């Protein structure tokens with residue numbers, strides 16, 4: 474199959490490599506061409522624009538930072554992705570975007586076949602094809618592309634109509650981020666109160682109330698694993714979208730708002746490109762949140 478992947482960042486490059494390894498003809502486009510060099514050396518074909526990539530491909534994946542990046546790739550008036558699509562092609566948005574943008578304003582995109590497929594998992598899961606892709610859109614389009622999705626993801630549950638996959642993704646990331654933020658604050662409180670890290674490591678992981686995320690985070694804290702898997706700047710962006718989503722559902726967004734401000738203050742302290750676990754470092758340095 475001819476597979477296009479727009480975005481050669483941490484996740485997009487790994488997804489594109491999986492398709493190359495599965496013997497598909499892969500086309501890539503990235504805003505910064507140099508970052509696609511490794512993929513091109515591995516056999517990917519460079520496309521000069523999102524339009525050219527869509528014209529060359531049967532299916533197109535976008536793996537981009539945020540709404541702004543996604544919108545500019547999809548809708549650029551001269552080089553945008555939509556200009557190269559037709560009814561034979563499916564476009565799959567893997568970026569974590571806002572609920573509003575995931576609904577694709579009908580006036581702009583209604584004539585195209587597209588699926589939402591936000592990613593659950595990080596770089597190691599992308600590399601080992603263990604990602605989950607949460608799928609929303611038209612179920613017939615999903616059935617048509619499912620075999621291909623399984624060349625880069627282990628699980629591809631169909632969630633429902635547009636908006637539902639991204640809503641779930643924002644909730645999953647919020648549940649993750651809230652736990653990490655709470656844990657960074659409370660772990661630091663324990664160490665400042667005379668607990669040894671070794672003692673914490675012995676006591677906390679095996680309690681009935683300890684979640685898998687707490688266990689995972691505790692290991693990252695213990696090993697000072699702060700190099701980026703899931704960078705703070707991406708989770709902070711997700712909390713902005715989660716906050717909007719929660720409010721649009723008519724629910725008070727106190728907790729998502731507060732957690733966003735914790736990540737925002739870590740970015741201001743220069744930790745934006747560090748892993749989410751670097752919040753521990755932030756608290757240990759005496760974090761002052763907004």
Ligand SMILES: NC(=O)c1ccc[n+]([C@@H]2O[C@H](COP(=O)([O-])OP(=O)(O)OC[C@H]3O[C@@H](n4cnc5c(N)ncnc54)[C@H](OP(=O)(O)O)[C@@H]3O)[C@@H](O)[C@H]2O)c1
Nearest residue numbers: 480481482483484485504505537538542568569595702703
């Ligand atoms: N990293 C993770 O663990 C993880 C896990 C699950 C989901 N996600 C989500 O997956 C998406 C991609 O994440 P990532 O880790 O691959 O991010 P990344 O490494 O920062 O890559 C971001 C990509 O977006 C492109 N981009 C950014 N702004 C752009 C703009 N204005 N116009 C065009 N292209 C633009 C970048 O192009 P350049 O190379 O030119 O900068 C790059 O290709 C994000 O939505 C993220 O939230 C990430």
